[in-house]
């Protein structure tokens with residue numbers, strides 16, 4: 001309950017324009033702990049740096065709730081450019097995309113056979129198509145609960161067109177519906193990233209108690225692993241990570257069927273340690289000028305982070 005109140009407080013304050021303005025102008029020195037940089041090349045350099053520790057990268061161009069088809073198309077173009085640049089630099093173009101940022105919910109109109117198609121789906125097709133050409137992968141991030149139905153529906157379409165090697169998505173354990181969603185996707189053998197969930201959601205759709213979210217997290221991971229599907233275990237929770245290690249050992253699940261994923265700047269020590277133990281580990285590496293919403297969610301996850309921000313801002 002405290003977690004929810006804290007999260008609501010931080011995200012509520014962070015959503016105010018004067019606060020955003022102040023944090024954007026004063027807190028970059030703090031934000032850069034969680035964000036690799038504002039430019040594409042700094043993010044690619046971060047992937048190479050992590051590779052020295054045996055950790056793989058998942059590149060994420062930040063940008064959310066893009067509100068016009070033109071900006072959505074520009075954003076999609078930037079993701080396509082990122083994929084190409086990564087491949088040129090010898091980095092596998094493994095990227096994450098929020099469908100809202102490429103036009104989900106906007107309709108393509110005008111003449112032509114694509115009229116009426118969702119712009120997010122059409123742009124995602126281009127991005128996943130490019131991933132297939134370049135031997136890459138695209139994970140469709142999961143946003144707030146109002147987008148889950150449409151994201152899963154578009155994921156099904158893309159998966160049937162491009163295959164699980166090139167496209168995956170995310171389920172959030174705080175949502176009551178996620179267990180049924182996972183069961184419903186099983187026949188497609190999908191690659192899923194399991195997370196706890198980072199948005200402020202009403203109690204009608206999301207579990208308010210952290211202990212329930214953690215228990216649901218374990219259930220989702222275990223059932224996806226048991227079904228033999230590729231599982232991306234995206235958490236920094238050391239207790240859950242230890243339990244998963246025991247689970248795979250006792251169920252003879254090979255290391256090639258799952259990976260651990262963590263966020264850039266969080267528990268790098270643990271990322272390195274797991275990689276040294278022979279597990280596949282991937283860090284989610286966000287970059288771009290639109291870092292504020294992502295940064296606010298990271299602060300809302302952990303009370304100690306507020307002090308970290310305030311101290312950083314006072315230092316300037």
Ligand code: FDA
Pocket residue numbers: 140141142143170172193195196197198199234235236237238261262263266267283284297298299301302305
């Ligand atoms: P939990 O919150 O219980 O934290 C466990 C421990 O991790 C903490 O005690 C602390 O040590 C450390 N930790 C966690 N968060 C921290 C922070 N912000 N700063 C410092 N330390 C921290 N969510 C979503 O809704 N949609 C999505 O698509 C994704 N995608 C995604 C990808 C990847 C690779 C990861 C790791 C996470 C996401 N998330 C996400 C975010 C996710 O939902 C969740 O909010 C965070 O991972 C924090 O939850 P933990 O599982 O780490 O556990």
